[in-house]
Amino acid sequence: MISVWYFAYGSNLCQDRLGRRITPVSYNRIARLPGHDFRFHKHGQDDSGKADAFATGSPDDAVWGVLVEVDAPRLATLDRYEPGYDRVLLEVEIPEDGSRCFAQTYVAQPTVIDRAMLPFAWYRRLIIAGGAARGLARLVSGRDRQDAWPLGLETWACPRRVLIRFAAVSNYFPVGAVPT
Numbered sequence: 001m002i003s004v005w006y007f008a009y010g011s012n013l014c015q016d017r018l019g020r021r022i023t024p025v026s027y028n029r030i031a032r033l034p035g036h037d038f039r040f041h042k043h044g045q046d047d048s049g050k051a052d053a054f055a056t057g058s059p060d061d062a063v064w065g066v067l068v069e070v071d072a073p074r075l076a077t078l079d080r081y082e083p084g085y086d087r088v089l090l091e092v093e094i095p096e097d098g099s100r101c102f103a104q105t106y107v108a109q110p111t112v113i114d115r116a117m118l119p120f121a122w123y124r125r126l127i128i129a130g131g132a133a134r135g136l137a138r139l140v141s142g143r144d145r146q147d148a149w150p151l152g153l154e155t156w157a158c159p160r161r162v163l164i165r166f167a168a169v170s171n172y173f174p175v176g177a178v179p180t
Contacts, residue, residue: 001071005103007031007092009065010051013130021081022074027134028067031092037061040119042108049117052108066134084112
């Protein structure tokens with residue numbers, strides 16, 4: 001069976017979550033989607049903000065994630081878990097060696113984008129924990145829908161003893177490359 005690369009970001013960085021949807025899951029390499037910004041503006045079915053890799057075209061913007069090798073039937077299964085998203089083929093960068101490849105990923109459909117949306121705190125924490133487990137640190141901006149916190153710096157421990165910092169920016173960075 002032929003496999004393709006899937007660029008996982010947002011809640012699909014959580015191996016337990018993605019693994020329940022399409023098993024088995026084997027995360028491969030950290031990748032970067034340039035010209036896109038990580039936002040919580042996709043209107044979810046639960047009336048909260050969901051993650052989106054929003055195309056900005058700016059070279060200063062990037063969404064960090066992980067490449068997963070997936071066959072066509074499992075990708076079709078994943079489509080059913082991603083209502084309101086379009087699956088698209090985009091070019092990603094692999095910072096480890098500077099190479100590029102094409103990968104499937106999901107972007108929010110324009111009709112479900114609402115800039116007023118806020119994520120639930122549990123959803124944001126799921127993304128942070130998934131990113132930490134994949135070797136990504138997450139800098140998060142804004143407020144949660146249920147338990148808002150002020151902009152600024154908060155620190156707490158995630159699985160694998162990775163420290164996560166919340167700050168007033170909105171991109172994934174590989175661990176070690178987090179701006180101070």
